[in-house]
Amino acid sequence: xxxxxxxxxxxxxxxxxLIKNKADITKKGPKxxxxxxxxxxxEQRGIIQxxxxxxxxxxxxRVPSIENGALDTPLRKLIRRFPDLAEEVLDHxxxxxxxxxxHVQMQFEFxxxxxxxxxxxxxxxxEDFIHFAxxxxxxxxxxxxxxxxxxxxNHPMMIMANERKLxxxxxxxxxxxxxxxWAHYGRIPYFVELFAYLAF
Numbered sequence: 243x244x245x246x247x248x249x250x251x252x253x254x255x256x257x258x259x260l261i262k263n264k265a266d267i268t269k270k271g272p273k274x275x276x277x278x279x280x281x282x283x284x285e286q287r288g289i290i291q292x293x294x295x296x297x298x299x300x301x302x303x304r305v306p307s308i309e310n311g312a313l314d315t316p317l318r319k320l321i322r323r324f325p326d327l328a329e330e331v332l333d334h335x336x337x338x339x340x341x342x343x344x345h346v347q348m349q350f351e352f353x354x355x356x357x358x359x360x361x362x363x364x365x366x367x368x369e370d371f372i373h374f375a376x377x378x379x380x381x382x383x384x385x386x387x388x389x390x391x392x393x394x395x396n397h398p399m400m401i402m403a404n405e406r407k408l409x410x411x412x413x414x415x416x417x418x419x420x421x422x423x424w425a426h427y428g429r430i431p432y433f434v435e436l437f438a439y440l441a442f
Contacts, residue, residue, distance in 0.1 A: 246271035249278070252286040267293070267302045278302045282319045287327070290320070294330050303331065303352060306359055313359055317352050318398055325407045336415045348418050353398045 245265045248257040257277070261267060268276060281289035293302050303316045320328035335349040351358070394400060399419070402410045410416065 243269060243271055245269065245277045246275075246280055249281040249286060249289045250284050252281075252284070252288055254288040254292055257289055258292060261292075261296060261298065267298050268305045275307055276302065276305050276316075278305075278316050279307055279319070282316060282323060285323070287324070290324065290327055291330075294327065294334070299331075299334065300351075304358075312396055315352075315355065315398075318396075318401055321398060321401050321407060321410060322405055325405075325410055328407075329410060329413060332410070332413045332415045336413075346414075348415055350415070350419055353416065354419060356397065 243265075245257065245260045245267070246269075247253075248260060267278070270276060271280065275283070278290070278293050280286075281293070293299055296302075305316070307314050317328060317331055320331065331352065335352060337347045339345045339347070395404070399411065399416060401407075402416070
């Protein structure tokens with residue numbers, strides 16, 4: 243489709259024109275990839291930047307793809323190849339409002355997306371990405387995707403750690419999620435194990 247060609251060649255003006263005229267940014271093209279996937283693969287920063295700054299950025303970043311049989315997303319790809327642009331995506335998920343008191347609103351949909359993707363069992367459904375409403379992690383979309391690998395190593399924050407993207411791990415959004423997980427889940431098994439070691 244024209245939108246995929248514009249993304250591949252880095253024609254930002256044409257890409258913007260197509261989006262403004264209601265081109266489908268989630269449409270799959272060659273090798274079952276969206277225009278954003280192609281732009282990341284071809285290192286077209288202008289296209290990626292435009293998508294991040296557009297009103298359709300959430301829709302574009304929710305669409306999964308499959309790489310070597312494992313679940314992949316545009317944010318995961320940016321973490322590996324363009325960490326500065328990945329940081330811009332995280333910035334969009336972090337809002338500070340100042341009135342009488344300072345309020346911070348955080349949306350963990352894109353860095354805590356494991357439960358937003360379900361494996362498709364039906365062979366017919368493997369050809370399409372079926373999405374339906376989900377109230378988990380900030381009104382995100384719940385996608386069904388074939389052959390999704392949900393291992394711990396495939397988590398966006400684990401990719402940050404494995405790729406040594408320390409600046410991303412220190413982003414307020416990531417720090418808040420780690421603090422939340424530690425307070426609600428991590429410290430209980432940690433101290434249970436610690437006391438077991440001390441006892442023996």
